[in-house]
Amino acid sequence: MANRPASKRRTNSTRHPGAHDTVKGRAGRILVKGNKDATYETSPEQETAVLVAVPDKRQDDALTTEYLDELAFLTETAGTVPTKRFIQKLEKPDLRTFVGSGKLEEIRAYVQHHDTSVVIFDDDLSPSQLRNLEAELKVKILDRTLLILDIFASRAKTATSRTQVELAQYQYLLPRLTGLWSHLDKQRGGVGMRGPGEREIETDRRVVRDRISLLKEQLQEFDKQSQVQRKARAGTLRVALVGYTNVGKSTLMNLLSRADVFAENKLFATLDSTVRKVVLDNVPFLLSDTVGFIRKLPTRLIESFKSTLDEIREADLLLHVVDISHPMFEEHIQVVNDTLKDIGAAEKPTILVFNKIDQYQTDVDPAAHLHGVEPDHAEDLHHADDVQQRPTLEQLQASYMARLHDPVIFISAQERQNVDELRSMISRRLRVLYEQQYPGHPPFPDLSAYSAAE
Ligand SMILES: Nc1nc2c(ncn2[C@@H]2O[C@H](COP(=O)(O)OP(=O)(O)OP(=O)(O)O)[C@@H](O)[C@H]2O)c(=O)[nH]1
Numbered sequence: 001m002a003n004r005p006a007s008k009r010r011t012n013s014t015r016h017p018g019a020h021d022t023v024k025g026r027a028g029r030i031l032v033k034g035n036k037d038a039t040y041e042t043s044p045e046q047e048t049a050v051l052v053a054v055p056d057k058r059q060d061d062a063l064t065t066e067y068l069d070e071l072a073f074l075t076e077t078a079g080t081v082p083t084k085r086f087i088q089k090l091e092k093p094d095l096r097t098f099v100g101s102g103k104l105e106e107i108r109a110y111v112q113h114h115d116t117s118v119v120i121f122d123d124d125l126s127p128s129q130l131r132n133l134e135a136e137l138k139v140k141i142l143d144r145t146l147l148i149l150d151i152f153a154s155r156a157k158t159a160t161s162r163t164q165v166e167l168a169q170y171q172y173l174l175p176r177l178t179g180l181w182s183h184l185d186k187q188r189g190g191v192g193m194r195g196p197g198e199r200e201i202e203t204d205r206r207v208v209r210d211r212i213s214l215l216k217e218q219l220q221e222f223d224k225q226s227q228v229q230r231k232a233r234a235g236t237l238r239v240a241l242v243g244y245t246n247v248g249k250s251t252l253m254n255l256l257s258r259a260d261v262f263a264e265n266k267l268f269a270t271l272d273s274t275v276r277k278v279v280l281d282n283v284p285f286l287l288s289d290t291v292g293f294i295r296k297l298p299t300r301l302i303e304s305f306k307s308t309l310d311e312i313r314e315a316d317l318l319l320h321v322v323d324i325s326h327p328m329f330e331e332h333i334q335v336v337n338d339t340l341k342d343i344g345a346a347e348k349p350t351i352l353v354f355n356k357i358d359q360y361q362t363d364v365d366p367a368a369h370l371h372g373v374e375p376d377h378a379e380d381l382h383h384a385d386d387v388q389q390r391p392t393l394e395q396l397q398a399s400y401m402a403r404l405h406d407p408v409i410f411i412s413a414q415e416r417q418n419v420d421e422l423r424s425m426i427s428r429r430l431r432v433l434y435e436q437q438y439p440g441h442p443p444f445p446d447l448s449a450y451s452a453a454e
């Protein structure tokens, strides 16, 4: 976790002393509140974002910081620099403007005096909230789903994933076709403006509905093709890498299959599933890398990735990869398990792979994850006394092994620690699964017919 904030920054366009502090010294590091201009230097073309969270009154401050930190990471992945965060604890978000009128005034004052391209909310906004906020703040407003969709749009490479993302974007936009952003300069583009958003915003709903039907038909067509491919793979064991975004799934895919899959310290580096043939200890199987999960991913968005998720649904064994160095790893496990349940893949044989043990630290300073973004009040600042003690790796290993039915392994894909143990754990498990599924069959038929499987 410690190197996350710095390594993903675009150093060519952004100077960010705070981020370097985050990496170097944890204890005693305090983020300085004050003049933004003294702390940040961004190039004129670089978009800047103000982040807003409205946590429930009872939500722990450290958790709020973590959630905002993830939003900052998403924002940066979309190519925008977060410069300020606002938090308002509320029993319930305001129906009209999501934040209360006092906080809205604070945000407006900030936006007026600091160059701000976009205000991003960590929750989904209703169509009318989006409209009201845009009218009040006079800048582009994004909510969490729009931001994620924007990242997906910029990452989609294949015809299938592009169609899937476009479908999700149109489905999101349909109830919102009410002149949103109409007074903004549409030529400027930037975050949230990729895809159909601004181009179609004023067109008739019927046109959008037609487009949605067409995209669905196209996806069905893609689905038929992949069903044919999948049939050709019948009789071959299938293993899928699943997990929260940025945990190291693609890195592990590369390691296990010696494939060259795009791995990067950004969220949603992988949007298309990649399938490779792998042989471990004479056990052949097909390994697929899949799109990462994230909290609050709308169910409809997940559904539009149906064919990608079929790889998971049809797998015989899941490798659930966890970034143990992340302070929120336990919540991440829960999000992944809930998402697996949503897509009907909860009961599959699973190996829980705790990755990034090289980066695991027993003391966690919540302030180290602020991404150097200036918070709006002291609540968001955690000082050295807040440093939390985490169990040692050995303690974690012992407790997870005792608690869970599934096999558990602790590795570092990057440092190649315990990877051989993982390999033999996979092959042992697959042998058992093969015997259960194909009793009486000679073990592990010739796979040459499937070598082109992709
Ligand atoms: N320190 C450390 N970093 C790792 C390890 N494994 C992967 N990483 C890094 O973590 C980042 C994310 O890795 P990816 O393999 O792209 O993760 P992913 O789960 O495929 O991510 P998405 O496709 O975005 O969901 C990259 O910067 C990797 O180099 C590890 O064992 N230790």
Ligand SMILES: [Mg+2]
Residues within 6 Å of the ligand: 249, 250, 251, 262, 263, 268, 269, 270, 289, 290
């Ligand atoms: Mg990946």
